[in-house]
Amino acid sequence: MSQAPLDTDHNSLPVAVIGAGPVGLAAAAHLAERGVDFVVLESGSKVGASVAKWGHVRVFSPWRYNIDSAARRLLEADGWTAPDSDWLPTGAEIVDDYLAPLSKLFGDRIQVDAEVSAISRLGYDKVRTSGRESAPFVLRLTDGREIRARAVIDASGTYTSPNVLGASGLRAFGEETVTELIDHALPDVLGVDRDHYEGRHTLVVGAGHSAATTLLALAQLKDTPITWAIRAGNASRTYGGGEADALPARGALGTRVHTLVTSGRIQLVTGFFTHRVNAHTDGVEVISRDPLGNEQSVVAERIISATGYRPDHSIAEELRLDLDPILGSTRALAPLIDPNAHSCGTVPAHGVDELTHPEPGYYAVGVKSYGRAPTFLMATGYEQVRSVVAAIAGDWEAAHSVQLDLPETGVCSSNLADTQEQRVGLTTGVSGGLLGTPLVLATIPSDGGGCCG
Numbered sequence: 252m253s254q255a256p257l258d259t260d261h262n263s264l265p266v267a268v269i270g271a272g273p274v275g276l277a278a279a280a281h282l283a284e285r286g287v288d289f290v291v292l293e294s295g296s297k298v299g300a301s302v303a304k305w306g307h308v309r310v311f312s313p314w315r316y317n318i319d320s321a322a323r324r325l326l327e328a329d330g331w332t333a334p335d336s337d338w339l340p341t342g343a344e345i346v347d348d349y350l351a352p353l354s355k356l357f358g359d360r361i362q363v364d365a366e367v368s369a370i371s372r373l374g375y376d377k378v379r380t381s382g383r384e385s386a387p388f389v390l391r392l393t394d395g396r397e398i399r400a401r402a403v404i405d406a407s408g409t410y411t412s413p414n415v416l417g418a419s420g421l422r423a424f425g426e427e428t429v430t431e432l433i434d435h436a437l438p439d440v441l442g443v444d445r446d447h448y449e450g451r452h453t454l455v456v457g458a459g460h461s462a463a464t465t466l467l468a469l470a471q472l473k474d475t476p477i478t479w480a481i482r483a484g485n486a487s488r489t490y491g492g493g494e495a496d497a498l499p500a501r502g503a504l505g506t507r508v509h510t511l512v513t514s515g516r517i518q519l520v521t522g523f524f525t526h527r528v529n530a531h532t533d534g535v536e537v538i539s540r541d542p543l544g545n546e547q548s549v550v551a552e553r554i555i556s557a558t559g560y561r562p563d564h565s566i567a568e569e570l571r572l573d574l575d576p577i578l579g580s581t582r583a584l585a586p587l588i589d590p591n592a593h594s595c596g597t598v599p600a601h602g603v604d605e606l607t608h609p610e611p612g613y614y615a616v617g618v619k620s621y622g623r624a625p626t627f628l629m630a631t632g633y634e635q636v637r638s639v640v641a642a643i644a645g646d647w648e649a650a651h652s653v654q655l656d657l658p659e660t661g662v663c664s665s666n667l668a669d670t671q672e673q674r675v676g677l678t679t680g681v682s683g684g685l686l687g688t689p690l691v692l693a694t695i696p697s698d699g700g701g702c703c704g
Contacts, residue, residue: 262401264387264399264401265288265289265360265401266287266290266402266404266640267289267290267390267398267402268290268291268404268406269291269292269390269405269406269407270293270294270405270406270408270617271291271293271295271298271299271300272298272299272301272302272350272617273299273302273317273345273349273350273617273632273633274408274618274629274632274633274635274636275291275406275407276319276322276350276357277319277632278616278636278639279291279353279357280319280321280324280325280353281321281640281641282640282643283325283357284321284324285640285641285644285646287640287644289360290362290398291360291361292367292390293361293365294364294365294367294407296363297351298346298354298363299351301408301411302342302345302346302350303342304410305342305437306342306343306346307341307342307439307442308341308464309339309341310339310340310341310345311339312629313337313340314334314336316630317340317629317630318333318349319636319637320637322349325353325356326352331352334348366392366393367390367392368392368393369390369568370388370389370391370403370566370567371388371389371570372388372570373387373388373389374386376569377570377571384611387401388400388401388402388403388612390403401612401643402643403613403614404614404616404639405614405615405619406619406632406636407566408618408619409560409561409562409563409619410560412561412563413436413558413559413561414556414559414561416456416556417525418482418525418539423525423528423537424526424527424528426528429528429530429535429554432534432535432552432554433554433556434553434555434556435555435557436462436555436557436558437461438555440468440472441468441471441472447553448553449473449474450473450475451475451552452476452477452533452534452550452552452553453475453476453477453478453555454478454480454553454554454555455480456480456481456525456537456554456557456558457481458482458486458489459557459625460504460625461557461559462479462555462557463504463508464504465555467504467508467511470511470516470517476518477517477518478517478518478520479512479518480523480539481519481523482524483521484521484522486508486509486512489505489508490505490506490509491505491506520539520547522539523547523549524539524540524541525537525538525539526539526546528554533552534550534551535552535554537549537551559623560618561579561622562579562621562622562623564615567613567615571608571609571610572609572613573608578621578622578623578624579622579623580620580624581605581608581615581620583604583605583606583607584620585622587599588621589624590625590626598626598628599655600631600653601631601638602634602639602642602651603641603642603651604651606639612643614639616632617632630655634653634654634655638650638651638653
């Protein structure tokens with residue numbers, strides 16, 4: 252039986268962009284500027300849905316690093332006035348003052364409540380080769396629709412796929428039985444989630460910037476015991492270099508947490524390898540078992556799992572991806588973003604050459620492209636999509652010419668943060684935390700941001 256011929260005129264099909272966050276809408280802006288048809292598929296109910304979930308967080312990088320160049324041109328041509336370039340926006344401000352007005356320029360080419368469940372080639376599974384590159388992509392949505400595309404730019408991020416609580420990368424025994432008591436990184440501790448934590452013993456698990464940010468917020472609540480559990484033997488990684496840190500904001504974050512630990516406001520537990528979680532009359536018991544079999548436990552009323560995020564490549568199982576076995580990025584990108592060698596300020600500019608998979612026309616961009624590396628910058632994601640869109644449009648000279656214009660010390664500045672605290676009338680308490688506001692100065696989580704994710 253012969254197979255019916257496929258529609259191979261890729262130029263007649265749109266580019267499918269998955270995700271309407273900062274990087275996804277930047278891709279849309281570059282596609283619009285180049286006159287390339289596109290559709291943006293956002294699983295949430297509005298653009299920037301993941302960003303809105305950490306809307307209470309104020310990022311450390313000012314507006315001038317958070318606005319894509321093509322998006323700025325399109326917005327300003329429509330009469331938009333950019334926010335103060337030196338202002339440090341919250342997640343909510345990024346959505347309301349930037350992403351929402353940008354999305355209005357694209358009309359019905361942005362579809363919300365449009366969750367992609369799988370991507371393949373029309374008529375081809377992963378194994379079949381002959382004629383594969385001439386077949387369009389097919390994106391299957393959870394609502395039963397299928398969309399064909401000439402190329403796919405996957406900017407879906409990692410915010411919806413947090414790491415598990417277990418220390419070995421595996422779910423802790425019993426973890427699924429107490430999910431109602433476990434929250435993931437950056438809950439709105441001083442805002443809408445305050446009643447979940449105030450007056451309740453809270454265990455924070457994790458040693459990254461999200462954990463540090465949450466600890467600073469919890470410390471401002473009255474009568475709220477805090478336990479902080481980390482795998483390492485000490486918290487020097489979180490404390491960083493203080494004033495000598497290459498990224499001043501990171502140093503300031505660590506210094507404030509260090510002060511809270513030494514003062515006894517936060518109880519630090521080291522060498523904690525989460526192994527089992529049991530329901531307890533006082534909430535939940537979290538049991539650690541280290542590699543030598545030694546056990547210790549903490550009983551708390553709430554748990555905040557700030558253990559990071561990982562990319563979910565399951566929607567692309569029928570595509571041919573070449574993933575680094577450690578980070579889950581492309582193999583070409585992995586050595587450039589390795590967190591053992593780089594911070595967010597030292598990752599070099601990169602583009603389509605480093606993002607290309609054996610499946611031509613599919614590109615994971617933004618924080619998803621970084622896999623498990625926490626070194627992502629929003630500005631880096633903007634350069635990624637500029638390069639990728641240029642390649643899709645056939646402008647290979649522009650695609651290969653990548654650059655990233657950042658200050659030598661990175662985009663983060665504790666001086667800017669301190670200045671803004673004064674501008675919005677905040678005060679700095681003994682702990683170094685911010686008082687009188689639900690906003691927390693922080694590096695931002697995993698679907699893009701001004702500083703390390």
